[in-house]
Amino acid sequence: MTVSTRHRALWRRCLALLVLIPAIALAGPTAPLDKKLKIGVTLHPYYSFVANIVGDRAEVVALIPAQANPHNYQPQPDDITRAMTLDALVVNGIGHDEWAFQIVKAAGRGATLPIIQANASVALIPIGGDQDGAKVVNPHTFVSTTAAIQQVFEITRRLGELDPQNAAAYRQNALAYAARIRALRAGFMTRFAALDLSSFRCATTHAGYDYMMQEFGLFVSAVIEPRHGVAPTARQLANTLDAIKKANVRVLFAEKNFSLDLAKPIEAATGVKVFALSHITGTAYSADEFEVAMRENLETLAEAVEFTQR
Amino acid sequence: MARLSRAWSGDDAHGAIRVVRPASGRWESLALLLAALAIIASVTGYVLLRAQHAGPPTPLSWQVRSFDGLGAVDQAIHSALLPAGEEIIWNNNDTGGWITLTRAQDILLPPFYRDAFWKTNGEVHWQLILPGTHLPHAGSVDDHDDADVPPDPSPSDVSQATQGQGATVYYGSGGHAPGQSAYLLVIGHAHAGVMWANQATIWVHRDPNAPYPGIVKPESLVGSGWRQVIPYDGASEVERVKGNQP
Numbered sequence: 001m002t003v004s005t006r007h008r009a010l011w012r013r014c015l016a017l018l019v020l021i022p023a024i025a026l027a028g029p030t031a032p033l034d035k036k037l038k039i040g041v042t043l044h045p046y047y048s049f050v051a052n053i054v055g056d057r058a059e060v061v062a063l064i065p066a067q068a069n070p071h072n073y074q075p076q077p078d079d080i081t082r083a084m085t086l087d088a089l090v091v092n093g094i095g096h097d098e099w100a101f102q103i104v105k106a107a108g109r110g111a112t113l114p115i116i117q118a119n120a121s122v123a124l125i126p127i128g129g130d131q132d133g134a135k136v137v138n139p140h141t142f143v144s145t146t147a148a149i150q151q152v153f154e155i156t157r158r159l160g161e162l163d164p165q166n167a168a169a170y171r172q173n174a175l176a177y178a179a180r181i182r183a184l185r186a187g188f189m190t191r192f193a194a195l196d197l198s199s200f201r202c203a204t205t206h207a208g209y210d211y212m213m214q215e216f217g218l219f220v221s222a223v224i225e226p227r228h229g230v231a232p233t234a235r236q237l238a239n240t241l242d243a244i245k246k247a248n249v250r251v252l253f254a255e256k257n258f259s260l261d262l263a264k265p266i267e268a269a270t271g272v273k274v275f276a277l278s279h280i281t282g283t284a285y286s287a288d289e290f291e292v293a294m295r296e297n298l299e300t301l302a303e304a305v306e307f308t309q310r
Numbered sequence: 311m312a313r314l315s316r317a318w319s320g321d322d323a324h325g326a327i328r329v330v331r332p333a334s335g336r337w338e339s340l341a342l343l344l345a346a347l348a349i350i351a352s353v354t355g356y357v358l359l360r361a362q363h364a365g366p367p368t369p370l371s372w373q374v375r376s377f378d379g380l381g382a383v384d385q386a387i388h389s390a391l392l393p394a395g396e397e398i399i400w401n402n403n404d405t406g407g408w409i410t411l412t413r414a415q416d417i418l419l420p421p422f423y424r425d426a427f428w429k430t431n432g433e434v435h436w437q438l439i440l441p442g443t444h445l446p447h448a449g450s451v452d453d454h455d456d457a458d459v460p461p462d463p464s465p466s467d468v469s470q471a472t473q474g475q476g477a478t479v480y481y482g483s484g485g486h487a488p489g490q491s492a493y494l495l496v497i498g499h500a501h502a503g504v505m506w507a508n509q510a511t512i513w514v515h516r517d518p519n520a521p522y523p524g525i526v527k528p529e530s531l532v533g534s535g536w537r538q539v540i541p542y543d544g545a546s547e548v549e550r551v552k553g554n555q556p
Contacts, residue, residue, distance in 0.1 A: 183418060
């Protein structure tokens with residue numbers, strides 16, 4: 001082989017290398033810029049919150065089936081599969097979705113999946129009524145408007161950190177959503193403004209409505225369940241019935257999608273009128289589910305207050 | 311393992327009674343006792359010395375916890391001020407301006423918006439105090455009539471009070487619900503170098519008619535009887551129950 005032939009071969013190799021380097025770099029595992037985040041949610045209200053925050057800029061994935069009861073949910077294999085594909089998970093974190101952490105752990109995502117605690121910046125309040133003198137945290141922050149808006153803002157802030165490109169859009173969407181929730185509340189506030197709320201006394205079967213009551217200056221006098229999801233003993237029930245009678249309670253709020261087995265005997269024993277509020281657990285996830293359910297709740301609350309004015 | 315001793319203590323030729331001694335003497339009992347003591351000591355040491363999970367913040371003498379330190383009305387107003395503060399800061403980041411009380415009426419923003427919530431929670435008189443400007447100006451003061459409301463700070467007082475502090479303040483007073491406080495929503499500004507840069511703090515005063523404090527730095531507020539509200543929030547609750555979360 002002559003010297004010139006060797007030089008040509010060397011040049012060919014260098015040229016091939018120059019062509020290959022960018023090709024190899026482009027073939028690397030870089031994520032496409034327009035990749036949408038997959039954001040998991042544990043409860044119905046959070047589906048609505050996140051869907052309204054992200055619009056079409058991210059995908060919202062419900063971690064468990066819509067019909068499942070979060071109070072006693074047992075994780076299923078499909079949940080684990082879903083958790084494996086998520087980019088973030090929005091949780092209540094203070095008492096409704098403990099199973100989510102089991103699912104995340106089983107999916108091997110305990111160290112890699114960002115968890116967004118929706119309640120991280122929500123000022124919690126205690127469960128109303130007499131809890132044996134103890135102040136027990138009420139985890140139902142999503143059955144409200146003000147605490148719901150606070151959660152929407154918290155989720156928005158965290159999503160903006162995870163997805164900076166869309167942070168401004170998320171914030172604009174969150175502000176528009178918050179304005180809609182406030183408008184919903186304002187409509188009922190006008191209705192409440194004409195009513196005398198000072199003498200309103202109510203009891204609830206489930207400690208789910210203190211945040212909503214707080215927004216209207218209303219308070220719960222007695223809660224039938226001694227603890228979240230725990231049925232009362234005969235003695236506890238007798239004590240609660242006494243408390244209802246002494247406080248001159250005329251209204252009992254039961255759970256809309258749950259059994260009224262507990263409410264009916266209390267109605268018979270005390271003469272209270274039973275109204276049913278929604279825990280915002282439905283049969284299908286949707287962006288407007290929270291607003292629909294809260295409108296129904298506020299309508300029920302207004303009817304109950306109006307009943308006591310008659 | 312104990313082995314049968316060759317020593318026979320009885321002479322019963324028929325072997326009716328035999329006392330068997332362990333080959334190691336009587337050390338098993340002592341060894342068992344020592345092992346039990348060692349286990350007890352280890353467990354006790356672990357319980358006493360293990361890393362404790364951090365609990366919720368304990369309020370200092372000049373602080374009050376929202377969860378169990380505030381009355382129902384103060385708690386409701388505090389809960390409304392938190393998201394309002396967030397929205398006010400976002401609005402400032404986007405527009406450079408502050409949400410006036412007139413604007414708060416337009417966008418139905420509690421606790422400033424005068425609805426049933428405002429009515430049942432004492433009809434508090436709110437004022438917006440801007441940093442280093444001559445206020446109150448149009449839209450910065452609730453204009454409903456209330457004889458019990460303390461007089462507004464004069465523009466020169468306000469200007470002097472907030473000059474150089476960079477803090478924007480929503481000041482609520484004159485509420486008439488039983489046990490109600492006066493309120494401050496203090497929003498620090500990053501470029502002004504105040505300690506709460508870009509975040510809001512909420513303060514209460516036992517006297518619902520407490521005058522505007524003038525200077526809104528913490529030492530001054532504490533000196534004039536204001537207490538900072540520490541929200542017991544979801545992050546604190548998670549930390550209390552489980553320790554630090556990912």
